[in-house]
Amino acid sequence: MICDKLTNLLGYDCLPLSDSGQVALVHTPFKFEDGASLPVFIEFVNGQVRFFDDGATLRHFMGRGVKIENRKHTAFLTNIANAHQAVFSESGEIETWASMESAPVAFSRFLSSMLAIAAWEKGQEGEDTDTSIFVQEVAIALRAWKPTADLTFEPPFEGITKKSYKLxxxxxxxxxxxxxxxxxxxxxxxxxxxDIHNLPENRGFDPLVVIDDRRDPEAADKESKVLQSLATVMPFSSLERQSRVEH
Structure with a gap:
């Protein structure tokens, strides 16, 4: 039943997954970086329509080795979903609700969330997959280490090339x-x-770099030596120990 209405509304093929026709799979051409299809499900409940991923996005990233053990590890999913007016629910699903009349708008919000997550994943290729998760972990460790310190997020800096950066x-x-x-x-x-260091206005620029040494301490030590000419480098394991010592 739901597919009869929504194929015309959304412009995508719809496959019923229940005998009552209240739950269906929406076929789209969009995929994750590894070729897996973006999960798009739809459910009709009490006059409202819910677009959701049935937890498949979370399972996708776990299958690719992303460390997901608590809510802070899923912050990247929460933030991307919220930015597109969807939510990452307590049950681990990306979803959005709307009236049947507003289904096209809700579908656009949900699909925008999924495409943004796929784009985020593509941007991580060739880098540490869970970079944004690590940033959250560092923030927590810094708070524990220096609880009374003023911690500001994403401060802007300009380089000598006039390019702007957010650390x-x-x-x-x-x-x-x-x-x-x-x-x-x-x-x-x-x-x-x-680039930042070479701008005269940034005289005295003295950054602290926290490097993730948990998976490959040898690589972290090697790369730390590369950075030491421009920054003080602290292994994350040292930051964690320091935060425990302080408290």
């Missing part, structure tokens, strides 16, 4: 950047730091 934090006025141990991530950060 991860200011901790009592000192720039702090979280980075993985992958060579591509470090190389990209090094380019930013050189």
């Amino acid at each position: 991860d934090f200011l901790l009592d006025g000192r720039p702090v950047v979280a980075v993985g141990s992958h060579q591509n991530s470090v190389s990209s950060l090094l380019h930013k730091l050189v």
Whole structure:
């Protein structure tokens, strides 16, 4: 029943998944970076329509090795969904609700969320997959280490090339950047730091770089040496120990 109405409304084929026709799969041509189809389901409940992913997005990232053990690890899904007026629910589903008349608008919101998540995943290829998760972990560790410090998120900086950058934090006025141990991530950060450092107005620029050394301590140590000419480098394991010592 739901597909009879929504195929015309949405412009995509719809496959009923229940005998009553109240739940269906919407076929779209969109895919994740690994080729898996974006999960788009639809449900008709008490005069409202719900677009949802049935938890498939969460399972997709877990299957690709992203560490997801608590809510802070899913912050990237929450933030992307919210930015497109959808939600990442307590049950681990991306969803949005609307009246049947507003189904096209709700579908657009949901699909925009899914496409943004797919774009985020593509942007992580060749880098640490869970970079944004690591930034959240560093923020928590910094709070524990310096609970009374002023922690500012995404402070802007300008480089000598006039390009604008956003670093991860200011901790009592000192720039702090979280980075993985992958060579591509470090190389990209090094380019930013050189550009910022070479602008005369940034005299005294003294960033702290927190590098993720949990998966590959040897690679983290190697890449730390590359960064040490421009920044103080702290392994994340050291930051965690320091936060426990302080408290």
